[in-house]
Amino acid sequence: MPDGGPAVEVDGLVKRFGDVEAVRGIEFSVAAGEIFGFLGPNGAGKSTTINMLCTLLRPTSGRARVAGHDVVSERDDVRRRIGLVFQDPTLDGYLSGEQNLRFHAELYGVPRSVTADRIAQVLEMVGLWDRRRDRVQTYSGGMKRRLEIARGLLHSPRVLFLDEPTVGLDPQTRASIWDYIRQLKEAEEITIFMTTHYMDEAEYCDRIAIMDSGGIVALDTPEALKAGVGKDRVQIRTADDEAAIVALKDGFGLEATVAEGAVTFSVASGEAFVPRLFAELGVPIVSVSVSRPSLDDVFMSFTGSTIRDAEASASDWMRMAMRGRGGR
Numbered sequence: 001m002p003d004g005g006p007a008v009e010v011d012g013l014v015k016r017f018g019d020v021e022a023v024r025g026i027e028f029s030v031a032a033g034e035i036f037g038f039l040g041p042n043g044a045g046k047s048t049t050i051n052m053l054c055t056l057l058r059p060t061s062g063r064a065r066v067a068g069h070d071v072v073s074e075r076d077d078v079r080r081r082i083g084l085v086f087q088d089p090t091l092d093g094y095l096s097g098e099q100n101l102r103f104h105a106e107l108y109g110v111p112r113s114v115t116a117d118r119i120a121q122v123l124e125m126v127g128l129w130d131r132r133r134d135r136v137q138t139y140s141g142g143m144k145r146r147l148e149i150a151r152g153l154l155h156s157p158r159v160l161f162l163d164e165p166t167v168g169l170d171p172q173t174r175a176s177i178w179d180y181i182r183q184l185k186e187a188e189e190i191t192i193f194m195t196t197h198y199m200d201e202a203e204y205c206d207r208i209a210i211m212d213s214g215g216i217v218a219l220d221t222p223e224a225l226k227a228g229v230g231k232d233r234v235q236i237r238t239a240d241d242e243a244a245i246v247a248l249k250d251g252f253g254l255e256a257t258v259a260e261g262a263v264t265f266s267v268a269s270g271e272a273f274v275p276r277l278f279a280e281l282g283v284p285i286v287s288v289s290v291s292r293p294s295l296d297d298v299f300m301s302f303t304g305s306t307i308r309d310a311e312a313s314a315s316d317w318m319r320m321a322m323r324g325r326g327g328r
């Protein structure tokens, strides 16, 4: 990558599948050394974008450069400089962890003289050195994912693409994978481009792009995105929720609903609003909590649904589509 150049540069990138425009002319760049997160509901176009950046899919139009090289005209240069960790595991279960890595090193032309050291280094980094001689089929889900990350790093890529690196793992394993990702950023000066469905994980990214219906609808740091929502979430427990909802509407012009067992609404400067609420609501308040906007609120404000609702409706749609095809 030319010194100081962006790790990923995308300009007017489009991908069409027949009538479906999966990616509609997106534009962004990722600086070297960033952890960049891609968020969006199912079908938003995230995988299609990543696949184009990884040279696995040819763009319909537009341009993308990864690690300083064009993904179409300099495909092999891009491939040598990227690491991939995708959702579908591609490890060989009959081989040991170490053998899997050795095989990959040969495939990528890692010089023989450095292979052993490099394998030891990445296995140590993901905490699998002690299990290196065991067959991969005896590994837990989390260990397999860690081995995949080690493999993605073996040839010292400049950009590591991670597609849902922690999906399906328990919270503890997710947390440890994130520890590795952060260590990695420190140790290898690598750029990390990832997709996730977990909002708490998106918080760890330096910047986030939210994708919806083939376009990028927001792109900024998690803090700036949250600040952009501009409103705090207030939840009150009251003696009479129905009366409180009416009083909020009539007295303050606020739309409230019951969520998580509490009357919930959004207001600018929530903490400053609370004294007024106690003084003027006219319905006894039992307790109150004020929270800053979360990335969920950001996602909601740009896509009109929570990421969980978006997933639920996508799976409902899939079910309906299956029924429509007689796949009941």
Ligand SMILES: Nc1ncnc2c1ncn2[C@@H]1O[C@H](COP(=O)(O)OP(=O)(O)OP(=O)(O)O)[C@@H](O)[C@H]1O
Residues within 6 Å of the ligand: 017, 020, 021, 022, 040, 041, 042, 043, 044, 045, 046, 047, 048, 049
């Ligand atoms: N090979 C393909 N042929 C036809 N349509 C496709 C193909 N791949 C993706 N699509 C369509 O392109 C759109 C974007 O899909 P994509 O997989 O990129 O979304 P996504 O954001 O990665 O979703 P998910 O979170 O489910 O992986 C969808 O409408 C999808 O049906």
